[in-house]
């Protein structure tokens with residue numbers, strides 16, 4: 001029983017923070033990459049005028065407060 005408790009503490013203080021940090025970094029990179037690009041196909045949505053659908057795949061998108069496309 002004590003061995004399981006030690007293993008649980010070890011895992012909690014080593015692997016869990018590593019996995020959480022990796023996940024957060026991946027989410028941050030993903031958000032950075034997709035700003036202004038179609039979330040489905042990656043097409044650059046800047047300079048499309050009044051269109052609100054991706055010309056490549058038809059996925060709808062909106063503009064944020066700064067006028068940048070978000071999908």
Ligand SMILES: [Zn+2]
Pocket residue numbers: 038039040041042043054055056057058059
């Ligand atoms: Zn698209």
